[in-house]
Structures are given as C-alpha cells and as structure tokens.
Amino acid sequence: MLHFYLNNQRIRTDQPAGSTLLDFVRYQQHLKGTKIGCREGDCGACTVLVGELQPDGAVQYQSMTSCLTPLGNAHGKHIVTVEGINAAAGKLTPVQQAIVQEGGSQCGFCTVGFVMSLTGHSLSTKSATTETGLAAIDGNICRCTGYKSLERATAVLTEQLAARPAANVVSWLSEQQFVPGYFKEVPRNLQALKAELQNETSNQQPATSHQIVGGGTDLLVQRPEHVREVPVQLVYDQTNLRGIRQDADGRIVLGAATTAENLRASPLMQQLFPRLPEYMKLVSSTPIRNMGTVAGNFVNASPIGDLTIFFLALNATVTVGAPAGPRREIPLHELYSGYKTLTKAADEQVLDIRFTAPQPDDYFNFEKVSKRTHLDIASVNSALWLRTSGGFVQEARLSAGGVGPTPLWLARTSAFLAGKEITPATLAAANEIAQTEISPISDARGxxxxxxxxxxxLMFAHFLQFFPERLNFRELV
Structure with a gap:
C-alpha cells in the first residue's frame, strides 16, 4: 500500500508501484490539469511538484515530470498538481498572472507545466534571479508563443520574489497567494505520515526476481507496461544508497540513488569541479535531473550517457552486489561488454560509485554537442582528466560517447598523451590514434x-580550454 498526500488530500492506494504518477493523477484521481504530452519527459506538460520531508523538518519541493515518475516514488511525499496551487477559486496565482500579463499562453496545453515549474521555483529557499528562473523552466517546451513572452513572465516573477524572506517562505508565499494556506500544514502532515509508515512493513521486497527502479527516467520510456506489471524494488528513497562523501583515503563515494541534481548541487563536487554547474546544464533538464540517478545513467548503458562519459574520465569504479550480500568493485570502463550489455550479473545492483578526488592542479573538462542545450541527447560527448608539469602531459584519461557501441575510454589515446608536450602536433597525432579507437555509425544524430x-x-576544445597560449587555433583547424 502506498501512502502520500496529493494536494490537500491523504492518499492510500494499492495501484502498482511501477505505474506512473501521471496515470494515477489523471485516471484514478481525475485531475486532468496535468497533461499527457510526449510521455518521455521531453515536453514538461505533465510537470508536478514533489515535496519531500527534510531532516530539519522542512519540506523541499522539486519539479518532476509525472509521466516518468514511478507511483511508488510518491510514497511518503506531498504531490502537487495545478489543481492544488490556487488559494481561491477563480483567482490566479502571481505565477499564472505573470504568464497571462506577458502573453505567455496561446493554446494553453503546455502552460500548466510552466506554471508548476515556476511555482516550484517560488517555493525554493534560494535567492530568485533571472538565471534561476530560466533554469526552472528548462524542462518545459512551448510551441506557440516562443520563449520571449515566457522569459518576460519569469522576469516579472523574479521581481516579485525579491521580497521573499529567507525564513518562513511558505507563510509569505501563502500570504501573497502563490500557494494555498494548507501548504503550511504539510510539514506536520508528512511528519505524522512518516511516523505511521515506520510502524508498517515496507512495501518493497528483496531485489531477486524484481525490477530495480531508481528515478524511472529511462525504464518508463522504454518499457512502461513491463514496469507496471512486474514487482519492483524502488531504490530512489533508500537513504543508504543516497549521498556524496569523501572517505579517509581521499576517494569520493556516491550512493547509487544520488540524482544528477544532487550531483550538481553538491558543495563537495563543486569544490572539486568548479565548472560543474556549467557541465550539468547540458545534462537533460531540471525536472529530469531531479529524478534521474547516477547509477541509472550507468546501467542504462547508452553509448552517449552524459554522466557515464563524465565518470569514465575520472577512472571511476562501481560497487555491485546485493545490499546485504557479497560485493565486488568493477572499473566503470569494464562494466560494458557490448551495446546495452553489462558485465554485472542480473541479480547484482549498483550500490555506489567511487573515484579518486582530483588534485588541485589537475585539469578536467566535459564537452557535449547536441542540437539544443536542454533536453537533448548528445551527438558526441567527451571528457578529459589531465595532470601536467611544465607544459608536458604526465597522465591523461580521455572518454568519448556517440562514437561506438558503448561509452568509451580511449585507452591508447590516453597512453599516447602521457609524456608528450602540449603542442598542436601532439594533438594532431593523438587524434589519429583516437580515430582508430572509435567506430561511429550514421544515424539521426549525424x-x-x-x-x-x-x-x-572536442579533444582540441579540452586542451584549448586550459592551454590556449600553447595552441594556435589555426593550426588545429
């Protein structure tokens, strides 16, 4: 049995945990404001807010695409649809009013998604800026108005949120009618629900013969009926599989259920990779990053998995096994034996990801070419970790996606670079080797x-990022 709050209503349901939150909202609760669009997390028309109780007793809201949210991941949380955000019938919220005022809606089909994403942005405790407002709607697509009117609406909203206090955010938002008054009761309701659920037997069962589901951002695109019909083991909320830490030996450990957004927001990761927010901007969109897990990106085994390419260049390893059984550590580049084929056994799940923290003088860069910035897969992506001394490469690790049947660690190219001076001639020679390590095919991406x-x-771009004085661009063209 699943228990959660949907708007201001307590929900108890025995619907399959692997079914989608979208279908439950529309067909079981008949809340038709949440739209069915692409069913791939691409358009954002089905966006809802998911509120999760934090250790300090507050509730943190994130936007998520309900078409890819397993219903089981709503367990113990507060789910908000567009029907649940108006303080009074017939009265627009400031978010809705800003969109109307700036002409940001024509057919209206996508409008609900923009409204929910910007409402989630309003509920944030972080400062509202133009950049954060636009980032909040990077998972929403409108085909009628273009984006200038929506950008203006976001700017209007940003000005209004400048008066939002740092504390008692929900109370202020309620007074300003961004959200109804019942939002102030949600933390207490979720605390009581949490205590109640702790006295119940978990609805999850051992992983054997069960489909393991994290964020669901790929499984619910590729095999939604299968996930709905089979028993599932939900790992998204398993606290032992969450979090980012640094061990005493200097290695960074990521729990398998760590999301892409957890990664982007981590102070530790931002300290190690100062350009991490810039890199992560290229990974899907805010609602998908709120859901998709690092381990899910790995086991998806896509040849162009952005996080996979990122961590291949860091020589990461994955720990696989059963949570209470034997474990083993596999180098990430050995996890793939062929297209969409893994070397881990079927009854093994990824438990964590580990890599050695880069030294302060090391270089790291991630590059991606796609047809649009957000919500797009790569034509080719690549990452490079580099250690140098006096203009010479000491060690290098180069990864590449979209140029073979698996995510690739270019071992021979990396070995060639070691000991070489950083010059156009060196990069030209490295490229000749790299071309022998790849086997791209022609498809829709090029x-x-x-x-x-x-x-x-992209290989040239890595080096130009750090050594422009050593490289004449004209010699590289």
Whole structure:
C-alpha cells in the first residue's frame, strides 16, 4: 500500500508501484490539469511538484515530470498538481498572472507545466534571479508563443520574489497567494505520515526476481507496461544508497540513488569541479535531473550517457552486489561488454560509485554537442582528466560517447598523451590514434564522418580550454 498526500488530500492506494504518477493523477484521481504530452519527459506538460520531508523538518519541493515518475516514488511525499496551487477559486496565482500579463499562453496545453515549474521555483529557499528562473523552466517546451513572452513572465516573477524572506517562505508565499494556506500544514502532515509508515512493513521486497527502479527516467520510456506489471524494488528513497562523501583515503563515494541534481548541487563536487554547474546544464533538464540517478545513467548503458562519459574520465569504479550480500568493485570502463550489455550479473545492483578526488592542479573538462542545450541527447560527448608539469602531459584519461557501441575510454589515446608536450602536433597525432579507437555509425544524430570530426574538435576544445597560449587555433583547424 502506498501512502502520500496529493494536494490537500491523504492518499492510500494499492495501484502498482511501477505505474506512473501521471496515470494515477489523471485516471484514478481525475485531475486532468496535468497533461499527457510526449510521455518521455521531453515536453514538461505533465510537470508536478514533489515535496519531500527534510531532516530539519522542512519540506523541499522539486519539479518532476509525472509521466516518468514511478507511483511508488510518491510514497511518503506531498504531490502537487495545478489543481492544488490556487488559494481561491477563480483567482490566479502571481505565477499564472505573470504568464497571462506577458502573453505567455496561446493554446494553453503546455502552460500548466510552466506554471508548476515556476511555482516550484517560488517555493525554493534560494535567492530568485533571472538565471534561476530560466533554469526552472528548462524542462518545459512551448510551441506557440516562443520563449520571449515566457522569459518576460519569469522576469516579472523574479521581481516579485525579491521580497521573499529567507525564513518562513511558505507563510509569505501563502500570504501573497502563490500557494494555498494548507501548504503550511504539510510539514506536520508528512511528519505524522512518516511516523505511521515506520510502524508498517515496507512495501518493497528483496531485489531477486524484481525490477530495480531508481528515478524511472529511462525504464518508463522504454518499457512502461513491463514496469507496471512486474514487482519492483524502488531504490530512489533508500537513504543508504543516497549521498556524496569523501572517505579517509581521499576517494569520493556516491550512493547509487544520488540524482544528477544532487550531483550538481553538491558543495563537495563543486569544490572539486568548479565548472560543474556549467557541465550539468547540458545534462537533460531540471525536472529530469531531479529524478534521474547516477547509477541509472550507468546501467542504462547508452553509448552517449552524459554522466557515464563524465565518470569514465575520472577512472571511476562501481560497487555491485546485493545490499546485504557479497560485493565486488568493477572499473566503470569494464562494466560494458557490448551495446546495452553489462558485465554485472542480473541479480547484482549498483550500490555506489567511487573515484579518486582530483588534485588541485589537475585539469578536467566535459564537452557535449547536441542540437539544443536542454533536453537533448548528445551527438558526441567527451571528457578529459589531465595532470601536467611544465607544459608536458604526465597522465591523461580521455572518454568519448556517440562514437561506438558503448561509452568509451580511449585507452591508447590516453597512453599516447602521457609524456608528450602540449603542442598542436601532439594533438594532431593523438587524434589519429583516437580515430582508430572509435567506430561511429550514421544515424539521426549525424553521419559517421561528422561524429569523427566532432570527436576531433572536442579533444582540441579540452586542451584549448586550459592551454590556449600553447595552441594556435589555426593550426588545429
């Protein structure tokens, strides 16, 4: 039995945990404001807010695409649809009013998604800026008005949120009618629900013969009926599989259920990778990053998995096994034996990801080419970790996606770079080796020749990022 709050209503349901939150909201609760669009997390028309109780007793809200949210991941949380945000019938919230005022809606189909994303942005305790407002709607697509009117609406909202206090945010938002008054009772309601659920037997069962589901951002695209019909083991909320820490030996450990957004927001990761927010901006969108897990990106085994390519260059390992059984550690580059094929056994799940923290003088860069910035998969992506001395490479690890049947660690190219001076000639020679390590195919993302050219350019971009004085761009073209 699943228990959660939907708007201001307590829900108890025995619907399958692997079914989608979207279908439950629309077909079981008949709340039709949440729209069915692409069912791939692409359009944002089905966006809802998911409120989760924090250790300090506050509730943190995140926007999520309900078409890819397993219903079981709503367990113990507060789910908010567009029907649950108006303080009074017939009265627009400031978010809705800003969109109306700036002409941000025509057919209206996508409007609900923008409204929910910007309402979630309003509920944040962080300062509201133009950048954070636009980031909040990076998972929403409108095909009628273009984005200038929606950008203006976001700017209007940002000005209004400048008066939002740092404390008692929900009380202020309620007074300003961004959200109804019942939001102030949600922390207490979730605390009581948590205490109640702790006295019940978990609805999850051992992983054997069960489908393991994290954020659901791929499984519910590829095999939604399968996930709905089979028993599932939900790992998204398992606290032992969450979190980012640094061990005494200097290695960074990420729990398998750590989301892409957890990664982006981590102070430890931002300290190690100052450009991490810039890199993560290229990974899907805010609602998907709120859901998708690092381990899920790995076991998806996509040849262009952004996080996989990122961590391949860091020589990461994955710990697999059963939570209470034997475990083993596999180098990430050995996890893939072929297209969409893993070397881990079927009854093993990823438990954590580990990598050695880069030293302060090390270099790291991630590059991605796609047709649009947000909500798009790569044509080719690549990452480079580098250690240098006096203009010479000491060690290098280069990874590449979209140029073979699996995510690739370019071992021979990396070995060639070690000991070489950083010059255009060195990079040209490295490219010749890299071209022998890849086997791109022509598909919707580009021809094989185009992908070979992209990898060449991305490798050059890595080095130009850090050593522009040593590299003449004209010599690299």
């Amino acid at each position: 021809t094989a020749e185009y992908k070979r050219l992209l990898l060449r350019q």
